[in-house]
Amino acid sequence: MTACAIEPEAAPEDEFPRAGCTITADGAYAARLALDGDSWFPERWTLDGPEPYVVPLPGNQPEEPGTEVQPMGDGRVLIRRVSEGRHVFSLLYPTGPGTGEVLIGAVECPDEGTRLRLLPPAPGGEKAYALSVGRRSSTVWLVAGGAFGPEHVAEIPGRCSGGVWLDRAGRMLALDREVGGCTKAITVDLERAGEVSPLLQIASGSNDRLLLADPDSGLLLIASDAPSPGAERLGWGVLGSTLPVRFPECLRVPDCTVTPFAIQPGQVLMPESCGVALRVDGPMGSWVGLWRPDLRQVHHLPAPEGWLTGTGLWTRDGELQLPYADAEVTCGVARVRVPSDEQAEEQKEEQKEPQEQGETADPGEAGRAEEPEEPSQAEPPEPVAPRPVPLREAPLGRLVTN
Numbered sequence: 388m389t390a391c392a393i394e395p396e397a398a399p400e401d402e403f404p405r406a407g408c409t410i411t412a413d414g415a416y417a418a419r420l421a422l423d424g425d426s427w428f429p430e431r432w433t434l435d436g437p438e439p440y441v442v443p444l445p446g447n448q449p450e451e452p453g454t455e456v457q458p459m460g461d462g463r464v465l466i467r468r469v470s471e472g473r474h475v476f477s478l479l480y481p482t483g484p485g486t487g488e489v490l491i492g493a494v495e496c497p498d499e500g501t502r503l504r505l506l507p508p509a510p511g512g513e514k515a516y517a518l519s520v521g522r523r524s525s526t527v528w529l530v531a532g533g534a535f536g537p538e539h540v541a542e543i544p545g546r547c548s549g550g551v552w553l554d555r556a557g558r559m560l561a562l563d564r565e566v567g568g569c570t571k572a573i574t575v576d577l578e579r580a581g582e583v584s585p586l587l588q589i590a591s592g593s594n595d596r597l598l599l600a601d602p603d604s605g606l607l608l609i610a611s612d613a614p615s616p617g618a619e620r621l622g623w624g625v626l627g628s629t630l631p632v633r634f635p636e637c638l639r640v641p642d643c644t645v646t647p648f649a650i651q652p653g654q655v656l657m658p659e660s661c662g663v664a665l666r667v668d669g670p671m672g673s674w675v676g677l678w679r680p681d682l683r684q685v686h687h688l689p690a691p692e693g694w695l696t697g698t699g700l701w702t703r704d705g706e707l708q709l710p711y712a713d714a715e716v717t718c719g720v721a722r723v724r725v726p727s728d729e730q731a732e733e734q735k736e737e738q739k740e741p742q743e744q745g746e747t748a749d750p751g752e753a754g755r756a757e758e759p760e761e762p763s764q765a766e767p768p769e770p771v772a773p774r775p776v777p778l779r780e781a782p783l784g785r786l787v788t789n
Contacts, residue, residue, distance in 0.1 A: 407698050408432065408710055409457050412510045412552070414700040416458035417710060418465075420450060429456045429479060431464050432710065432718055434700075439710070441718035444479045444486045455505050460512015465491075465531050467505055467517070472496055474503050474517070476530045476537060492536030494519065494528055505530070506550040509557040510602075516577075518562070520546050527560070527581060541581020543573075551600045553626070561586055563596040572597040572609075589613040589632060600626070601650040604658040606680070608647040621645055623680050625658045637685050638678070643669035645676065646697065651725060653703030662725035664707050666697045673697075675709065677725060691721035701725075 408419035417432040426449035431442045444464055453469040456479075464479045476491040496503055496519055503519040506527075514532030518525060525547035529538040549563035553574065560575045572587040572595055587595035593613035598621075600607050605626035610619045614634050622634035638645055644667070651662035658680065665676035665685065673696050677686040690696070693713030700708045705725035712718060 408695045409508060410434070410698060410700050410710075411458050411460055411508050411512050413460070413512065414702075414708070415460065415512075416462055417698075418456040418458040419695060420454065420456060421712075425449075427454070429464055429466055431458060431462065431479075431481075433462070434708070434710070434720065439718050439720050441712075442481050444481065446479075446486060446488070457505050457508055457515055458512075459515065459531065463489075465505070465515050467503075467530075472499075478531065491531055494530065494537050498522070503528075506560070507552065510552055510555045511557050514557060516540070516560075518547060518550060520548070522546075525562070525564070527575065527577070540577055541575055543575065543581060543583060549596060549598070551597050553600050553602060555602050561597045561600065570594040570596055587611070592616075594619070599647050599650055599663075601652055601654075601658070601661060603652050604654045604656070604661055606650055606654075606658040606661045606663075608650070608663065621647070623663075628658075633680070635680075635683065637683055638665075640667055640669070640676075640685070643667050648697050649699045649701050649707065651701035651703070651705055662701055662705055662707065664699050664701065675699075675707075675723070677707065677723065679725065688723060691719070693719070694721070
């Protein structure tokens with residue numbers, strides 16, 4: 388297969404992150420590591436004002452490889468530094484011409500095989516979490532926002548990766564757990580001592596990972612090899628819906644890797660109308676794709692010069708904001724609109740050729756679903772509200788390719 392839709396593997400801990408930034412769940416702040424000559428230092432971006440602006444937060448010495456930064460909801464920046472097997476956490480804030488620093492504490496990982504990284508910013512911005520992965524188990528840590536420094540929250544059997552928040556309260560966390568050579572997305576209830584429930588089970592032997600989720604509409608972006616064993620495809624489903632998981636053909640871009648990085652919020656009861664931003668990496672570089680589940684085509688757009696690759700944020704009214712920095716602009720945001728309903732209808736009219744449509748399959752047959760010889764065009768499903776069922780019962784055990 389010459390097309391794939393997978394989330395890039397996390398960079399090794401000794402590989403310095405040279406691009407991208409992290410944005411708070413509400414889009415108010417961002418943080419990244421910037422370059423000054425040969426030295427790296429943290430900086431905070433303020434995004435919720437009339438114009439974006441940047442505040443450098445350099446320390447007494449340049450940052451070392453393995454450093455991570457994450458913005459907090461109050462404008463401070465969490466930083467994780469590695470020192471002799473210890474992961475040290477501090478909060479940075481501007482103090483006039485200098486940088487203030489509050490030491491939070493440290494997490495020790497004496498086992499050389501244990502890796503620790505920050506999880507995506509939690510909703511609310513008051514807390515921050517980290518995930519450490521050992522040989523046989525994974526641990527979720529509350530590293531900022533606790534009462535007495537880093538706190539042990541949950542230990543989960545198996546090796547976990549990923550990390551997606553499923554609600555606005557910062558309680559339900561989705562992780563991708565590998566057990567016995569098979570990876571499945573699970574949910575971790577952080578308010579019930581890390582109680583684990585299965586989330587994705589498309590086929591018994593498939594690898595099913597959760598890449599993104601929108602708590603408002605329940606839209607999920609999924610990577611799974613159920614439709615094509617041995618090669619992951621990008622699909623979508625709706626949490627709690629009776630609709631099958633779908634794997635659109637338009638999300639397979641030849642010789643490229645397609646990774647979703649932002650979903651339009653606020654589309655309650657309308658998951659098919661959510662704008663989805665895609666990072667497309669190919670032989671010619673990286674660019675931006677815009678897509679909606681009710682469309683059968685991806686709109687490919689050039690990335691702005693200096694784009695902090697793979698990062699961006701949707702507004703509720705359908706504007707995609709892409710942070711960038713170049714030789715002339717130290718803190719900029721490019722703005723792109725999601726296609727309107729009228730444009731979407733015009734696009735559907737232009738697409739007369741049939742699309743591939745697979746048969747709906749039971750969970751045990753999902754990996755063997757065959758594509759018909761003469762694919763037919765299918766109308767997008769009607770919007771369906773997520774049902775209030777336990778996450779472990781979310782009926783995502785079927786698939787459709789179209």
